[in-house]
Amino acid sequence: MAKAYETVIGLEVHVELATKTKIFCGCSTAFGGAPNTHTCPVCTGMPGSLPVLNKEVVNKAIAVGLATNCTITQNCKFDRKNYFYPDNPQNYQISQLYYPICRNGKVEIEVEGKKKWIGIHEIHMEEDAGKLIHDPYTDSSLVDFNRSGVPLIEIVSEPDMRSAEEVIAYLDKLRMTIQYLGASDCKLNEGSMRADVNLSIREVGAEEFGTRTEMKNLNSFKAIARAIENERERQIDILEAGEKVVQETRRWDDTKEYSYAMRSKEDAQDYRYFPDPDLVPIIISDEWLDDIRAKQPEFREEKKARYQEEYGLPEYDADILTGTKKLADIFEETIALDANPKKVSNWLMVETMRILKEKEMDADDITFSAKNLAKLIKLTDSQAINSTVAKEVFEKIFEDDIDPESYVEEKGLKTVNDEGALRSTIEQVIADNPQSVEDYRNGKEKAIGFLVGQTMKAMKGKANPGMVNQILKELL
Amino acid sequence: MDFSITAVELGKKIKAGEISVVEATTAYLDAMEAREKDINAFVTIDREGALARAEEVQKGIDEGKYTGPLAGVPVAIKDNMCVEGMLTTCSSKILSNFVPTYTATAVQKLIDAGAVIVGKANMDEFAMGSTTETSFYGETKNPWDLDRVPGGSSGGSAAAVAAEEVPFALGSDTGGSIRQPAGFCGVVGIKPTYGRVSRYGLIAYGSSLDQIGPLAKDVTDCATILEAICGKDDKDSTSVKEAGDDFTAALVDDVKGLKIGIPKDYLGEGLDPEVKESVLAAAKALEAKGAIVEEFDLSLVEYAIPAYYIIASAEASSNLERFDGVKYGYRTEEFSDLHNMYKKTRSEGFGPEVKRRIMLGSFVLSSGYFDAYYMKALRTKALIKKAFDKAFEKYDVILGPVAPTTALKLGESLSDPIKMYLGDIYTVSVNLAGLPGISLPCGYDKNGLPIGLQLLGKHFDEKTIIRAAYAFEQTSEYKRPAYAVERGE
Numbered sequence: 001m002a003k004a005y006e007t008v009i010g011l012e013v014h015v016e017l018a019t020k021t022k023i024f025c026g027c028s029t030a031f032g033g034a035p036n037t038h039t040c041p042v043c044t045g046m047p048g049s050l051p052v053l054n055k056e057v058v059n060k061a062i063a064v065g066l067a068t069n070c071t072i073t074q075n076c077k078f079d080r081k082n083y084f085y086p087d088n089p090q091n092y093q094i095s096q097l098y099y100p101i102c103r104n105g106k107v108e109i110e111v112e113g114k115k116k117w118i119g120i121h122e123i124h125m126e127e128d129a130g131k132l133i134h135d136p137y138t139d140s141s142l143v144d145f146n147r148s149g150v151p152l153i154e155i156v157s158e159p160d161m162r163s164a165e166e167v168i169a170y171l172d173k174l175r176m177t178i179q180y181l182g183a184s185d186c187k188l189n190e191g192s193m194r195a196d197v198n199l200s201i202r203e204v205g206a207e208e209f210g211t212r213t214e215m216k217n218l219n220s221f222k223a224i225a226r227a228i229e230n231e232r233e234r235q236i237d238i239l240e241a242g243e244k245v246v247q248e249t250r251r252w253d254d255t256k257e258y259s260y261a262m263r264s265k266e267d268a269q270d271y272r273y274f275p276d277p278d279l280v281p282i283i284i285s286d287e288w289l290d291d292i293r294a295k296q297p298e299f300r301e302e303k304k305a306r307y308q309e310e311y312g313l314p315e316y317d318a319d320i321l322t323g324t325k326k327l328a329d330i331f332e333e334t335i336a337l338d339a340n341p342k343k344v345s346n347w348l349m350v351e352t353m354r355i356l357k358e359k360e361m362d363a364d365d366i367t368f369s370a371k372n373l374a375k376l377i378k379l380t381d382s383q384a385i386n387s388t389v390a391k392e393v394f395e396k397i398f399e400d401d402i403d404p405e406s407y408v409e410e411k412g413l414k415t416v417n418d419e420g421a422l423r424s425t426i427e428q429v430i431a432d433n434p435q436s437v438e439d440y441r442n443g444k445e446k447a448i449g450f451l452v453g454q455t456m457k458a459m460k461g462k463a464n465p466g467m468v469n470q471i472l473k474e475l476l
Numbered sequence: 477m478d479f480s481i482t483a484v485e486l487g488k489k490i491k492a493g494e495i496s497v498v499e500a501t502t503a504y505l506d507a508m509e510a511r512e513k514d515i516n517a518f519v520t521i522d523r524e525g526a527l528a529r530a531e532e533v534q535k536g537i538d539e540g541k542y543t544g545p546l547a548g549v550p551v552a553i554k555d556n557m558c559v560e561g562m563l564t565t566c567s568s569k570i571l572s573n574f575v576p577t578y579t580a581t582a583v584q585k586l587i588d589a590g591a592v593i594v595g596k597a598n599m600d601e602f603a604m605g606s607t608t609e610t611s612f613y614g615e616t617k618n619p620w621d622l623d624r625v626p627g628g629s630s631g632g633s634a635a636a637v638a639a640e641e642v643p644f645a646l647g648s649d650t651g652g653s654i655r656q657p658a659g660f661c662g663v664v665g666i667k668p669t670y671g672r673v674s675r676y677g678l679i680a681y682g683s684s685l686d687q688i689g690p691l692a693k694d695v696t697d698c699a700t701i702l703e704a705i706c707g708k709d710d711k712d713s714t715s716v717k718e719a720g721d722d723f724t725a726a727l728v729d730d731v732k733g734l735k736i737g738i739p740k741d742y743l744g745e746g747l748d749p750e751v752k753e754s755v756l757a758a759a760k761a762l763e764a765k766g767a768i769v770e771e772f773d774l775s776l777v778e779y780a781i782p783a784y785y786i787i788a789s790a791e792a793s794s795n796l797e798r799f800d801g802v803k804y805g806y807r808t809e810e811f812s813d814l815h816n817m818y819k820k821t822r823s824e825g826f827g828p829e830v831k832r833r834i835m836l837g838s839f840v841l842s843s844g845y846f847d848a849y850y851m852k853a854l855r856t857k858a859l860i861k862k863a864f865d866k867a868f869e870k871y872d873v874i875l876g877p878v879a880p881t882t883a884l885k886l887g888e889s890l891s892d893p894i895k896m897y898l899g900d901i902y903t904v905s906v907n908l909a910g911l912p913g914i915s916l917p918c919g920y921d922k923n924g925l926p927i928g929l930q931l932l933g934k935h936f937d938e939k940t941i942i943r944a945a946y947a948f949e950q951t952s953e954y955k956r957p958a959y960a961v962e963r964g965e
Binding site: 041044045046047048049050051052053080082084086089090091092143270272273274277278279280 | 557564566571574675676679682683684710712713714790793797800802803804818841842846
C-alpha cells in the first residue's frame with residue numbers, strides 16, 4: 001500500500017427509552033409478553049386512532065440532550081416518515097426531521113490517554129416498529145406489535161471518529177451517560193441500543209470526505225470493531241483498484257465476518273417527510289429545562305473523582321466501579337447500609353469480577369442485593385465466618401441472592417471458636433503427622449502451613465484460622 | 477308517526493311519554509327500509525342492534541339515567557366514524573369487512589346522551605368527493621330530485637335527514653363535506669372550529685382539516701347536537717377546551733347591531749344567478765332584523781382550492797397508507813410476494829378518486845417538489861387564515877353561498893374532477909383557516925331545489941353564527957322535500 005488512508009466514521013445510535021408506557025399510547029413497554037398483548041388501536045395503526053405524546057419521553061430525551069451538551073429545540077415537532085413495511089402498522093413512522101429535540105452537542109472520549117471531543121449533530125425522538133416472525137410451517141409471516149410504539153431516541157454523531165477504538169469509546173461514553181440518567185439500560189445484545197456505522201476512507205491530508213457506506217446489524221462492541229476493520233479494508237481495496245466506493249447500506253454478518261449490500265443510494269426510498277398533523281408542537285419552557293437540569297444525576301467522571309476522594313479508593317478501582325451504573329449502584333447501596341467502602345469495593349473488584357468473567361456475564365446482569373452483601377461483610381467483620389467460607393457464601397449470594405445469615409446458620413458454617421474443640425483436633429493432627437512436626441521443629445517454618453491446612457480440613461473449613469495458628473505453635 | 481318533527485321535538489315527545497323509544501326507533505327503521513331503495517343513504521342498517529338499544533335507552537330514561545334532549549332519538553353516523561362492533565367502511569372496498577374494536581369519541585358522546593344508532597351513512601369514498609358518487613356502495617340520491625346528487629362527502633347523512641329516514645346525523649367536513657350536502661339537501665349542518673370536536677375514531681382524510689359536525693332539520697337541533705359532542709378529548713391532542721360551548725344559549729332571535737360582511741369574491745363569476753339572488757335576499761332579511769350588512773374584499777379566494785387540494789391530498793396519501801391488506805380490511809386474493817400484495821390490494825381496494833388524491837398527495841410530498849407545492853400550500857393556508865382574521869376584526873359573521881350551484885345531476889361532475897373541485901370554492905377556505913361555518917337553506921331555485929346559505933364565524937365563536945342562523949331561520953319555514961311529504965305518515 002503506497003498511500004496512507006484515514007478512516008472517517010459517524011454513528012447513528014438508536015436507544016430505547018425506559019418509559020413505562022409507549023410514546024403515543026398507554027400500552028406497556030415491558031419486554032416479553034405474549035404477541036400482541038401490549039397493544040391498542042393506536043400502536044396497531046387502527047383506522048381513526050390518534051397519537052398522544054407521552055411527556056416522559058420528552059423528559060428523557062431532554063435529559064440525554066443536556067448530558068451530551070446539546071442545544072434543546074424549545075419548539076420542536078414530529079414528522080411522518082412514510083414507507084411501507086408490515087412491522088410498521090401505519091406505514092409511516094412518527095419521527096423528527098425538521099425540528100429534532102436536540103442539536104449541536106458533543107461528548108468527550110479518551111483513547112490511550114488522549115482526549116477528544118465527538119460532535120453530536122442531533123438527537124431526535126421516534127417510535128419503534130413491531131416485529132416480524134416468519135412461520136416456516138405455514139410459510140407465512142406474522143407480526144407482533146408489542147414493540148410498536150416503544151420510544152426511541154436516535155443520536156446522530158458528526159463524522160468525527162477515526163478508528164474502531166474511538167467508536168467504542170464514544171459508544172461506551174453514550175451508554176454510560178444514558179445508563180446513569182436511567183433513561184435506558186442500553187443493551188446492545190438485547191437491542192435497547194443499536195448502532196449503525198457510517199464509514200468512508202480518504203487519503204491522509206485530504207479535505208473532502210470519501211463516499212460513505214452505512215453498516216447495519218451490529219449487535220456487540222466486538223462486532224462493531226470487526227465490521228469497521230473489515231469495511232475499512234474493503235473500501236481501501238476498492239480505491240487501490242482504482243474503482244469507486246458505492247454509497248449504499250450494508251448488512252454485517254458477524255458469524256461470517258462479512259458484509260453485503262442491502263440497497264444502494266439509487267434504490268433509497270423517498271420518505272416523503274412532512275409535519276404530523278395529529279400532534280401539536282412541543283413547547284419546552286425554560287422552567288421545564290431548569291427542572292430537568294436540576295434533576296440530572298452525578299455522572300461517571302464526578303463519581304469517579306468522589307470515590308477516590310471520599311473513600312480513598314485507588315483510581316483503578318474507582319474506574320471499574322463506575323464503569324457500569326449497576327456496579328456503582330450496588331457499591332453505594334451497600335455503603336449506605338454501613339458497610340466499609342474498601343471492603344465493599346474489594347468484594348466487587350475481586351470476587352464479583354471473577355465470577356462475572358467465569359460466567360461470561362456483564363455487570364448489568366448482576367441480580368444480588370446490596371442488603372445481602374452488607375450482611376456478608378458484617379459476618380466476616382465479626383469473625384462469625386472465615387474468609388474461605390465467606391467466598392463460598394458469596395457465590396450463593398451472587399447466584400440466588402440468598403440471605404447469608406440464615407444460610408450460614410442453616411448450613412452450620414459458623415467459625416468454630418471453641419478452644420477445647422480446636423485443641424483436641426490439633427492434638428490429633430499433630431499425632432497423625434509426625435513428619436511435618438519433625439520438619440517444623442527442625443526449623444522448616446513452612447511445615448506449619450500444612451498442619452494448619454490439615455486442621456482446617458478436619459474442621460470442614462470452619463475453624464478460626466488465627467486461633468488454629470496460635471494453638472498449633474503453642475502445642476509444638 | 478310524524479316524521480316532519482325535529483330531533484329535539486322527538487326527544488321531548490319521548491320524555492313526555494307520548495312515544496316510546498322503541499316505537500320511534502321502529503318507525504324510523506321502517507321508514508329507512510321503505511325509502512332506502514330510492515335514496516341509498518346507508519351502507520349499514522342495524523335494525524336488531526338499534527331495537528335492543530332502544531329498549532335499553534327507554535329503561536335508562538325511565539330510571540332517570542338519560543335526561544338530555546337527545547335521549548331515545550335515532551341517529552345515523554357517517555361511515556367514516558368507528559362504532560365498536562359495527563361495520564365501518566368509509567364507503568370503500570378496502571374497508572368492506574372492517575369492524576372496529578372501539579367507538580369514536582364524538583359517537584360515544586351521543587351514545588352517552590342516549591341517542592340510538594340506527595345505521596352508518598353512505599359517503600364519498602374516504603370522504604373524497606362532493607357528490608357521494610365515489611362510494612363503493614353506490615351513489616346516494618337527493619330526496620329533492622332522485623336524478624340529482626345529494627352533495628358530499630356527507631351525502632348519505634344529509635339525504636337521510638332530508639328524506640326523513642332519521643331525525644339527525646353526524647357528518648364530517650374536510651373541505652365542505654357537511655355544509656355543501658346540507659345545502660344541496662335543504663337541511664342544516666355545522667362545521668365546528670377545528671379542535672372543537674374530537675377526531676378520535678374518525679378515519680382521517682385530511683387530519684389538519686377534518687372536523688365532525690351535526691346535520692339536522694334546524695338550527696336548534698344542530699346547536700343541541702354540537703353541545704353533546706364537543707369538548708377536549710385526551711385521545712386527540714388537537715382537540716381543545718374552549719369557552720363558548722353552550723351553543724343552545726345562542727338560540728335567540730336577535731341580530732341587532734350584528735356586523736355581517738359579504739365577500740365580493742364570493743359573488744363573482746361562476747355563481748349561479750338564482751343562488752346569488754337567494755343569498756343576497758337572506759342578507760336583506762337579516763338586515764331587516766337590525767344587522768349591519770356590507771360587502772368587502774376577502775382576497776386570496778382563488779388560491780384556496782389549489783392550497784386545499786395539495787394539503788388534504790398530502791395528508792390523505794399518508795393517512796391511507798395503513799390500508800395495505802396486512803392487518804385488516806380487504807386483501808387481494810392472489811399475490812406473489814409482499815410488494816405484489818400491497819400493489820394488488822390497493823389497486824383493487826381503492827376507487828379512482830382516492831387513487832387520484834393519493835398520487836397527487838404523494839407527488840407534492842416527494843423530494844424536489846415538497847417546497848414548491850406542500851410548503852407553498854402551507855404558506856397560502858397561513859395567508860388565508862390571516863385574511864379571515866383581518867375580516868373578523870371588522871365583522872362578526874361572514875355571509876355567502878355554500879356552493880356555486882344547486883344540486884347537480886348524477887354523473888355530471890364525475891367525468892370532470894376539476895369542475896367538481898371548483899364547486900368547493902366557498903367551503904374549503906373555512907377548513908384551511910380552521911373556522912366554524914353553518915349551512916342552512918335560504919331558498920329554492922326554479923327547479924325547486926334548495927339553495928344553501930353559509931355563515932362563517934371567528935375561531936370558537938360558533939355561538940354568533942348559530943344566533944344569526946337561528947334569527948334567519950325565523951324568517952322562513954322549513955320545507956320538506958315532496959318525496960318525504962308523500963311518504964311520511
